[in-house]
Amino acid sequence: MNLKHSRQRDSIKKFLATRKDHPTADIVYMGVRRTFPNISLGTVYRNLTLLADMGEIVRVRVGDGVDHFDYDTSPHYHFVCSECGCVRDLELPFAQSLTQAARERFAGEIEGQVTWFYGRCAECTEK
């Protein structure tokens, strides 16, 4: 299957590049509709999945039942607020060493780790 260019996919990727807040498919859908009013939610999902499979974006799963998407593919930690549900980056060196340590204790093949932190974000704490 040869990949063909698509203006919709470009737009989705471009939209995601402007955001640091790890939007959901629905948010991406609403954002991209400003340039493609007729784009369908299915197209958004298909392209987000495609881009994630190609490694151009990252699907972020923080246990809130909704997939978030991140343009920044470098390994880094996420924080999710239990109150407002926001997802933020966490500026902390990513401990690849933990994956290595896990490999030494496990019989199968470990490809990677997923780590997120939860609690209340600064805005929710102040209220």
Place this chain on the structure above:
Amino acid sequence: MNLKHSRQRDSIKKFLATRKDHPTADIVYMGVRRTFPNISLGTVYRNLTLLADMGEIVRVRVGDGVDHFDYDTSPHYHFVCSECGCVRDLELPFAQSLTQAARERFAGEIEGQVTWFYGRCAECTEK
């Protein structure tokens, strides 16, 4: 709201105690039906949620779209196989220090961390 005893809840908890494989609500449902043939799936979900909220069991979310449940409430790592979907415990000291490190870099309140590893389990690797 006063908690009342329920034989169904006991049975759910007892079933979970016998398992080390982090079953889903559906698996628990099938297991408990051996003793309560008329138990409803809703009852299983309600009690699993109740037990998790009380801290007697743990809801394990490893990004496969299905909630798993664990009788072992001590902090520990999980591994999920990308091929067969099995969830295993990983014998590796749990790095609470990472949560502490995150606290020092984040403006809000961090309550805890969730970490899992993914890859292929020993059984799937051998095939």
Place this chain on the structure above:
DNA sequence: GTCAAAACAGTAATCATTACTGTTTTATTA
């Protein structure tokens, strides 16, 4: 310009989970 493959819009289906409703169980009080 032709044409086949890929992508699309729009819609229907899936599936885990939650919510609702009328009945049964629990546990307290008499």
Place this chain on the structure above:
DNA sequence: TAATAAAACAGTAATGATTACTGTTTTGAC
């Protein structure tokens, strides 16, 4: 032990994110 209110139940319907399907449009190589 009987009465009673709250809690829990079984069964079913609803929800909501995501995926699958279908007929049409777009893409890109020749």
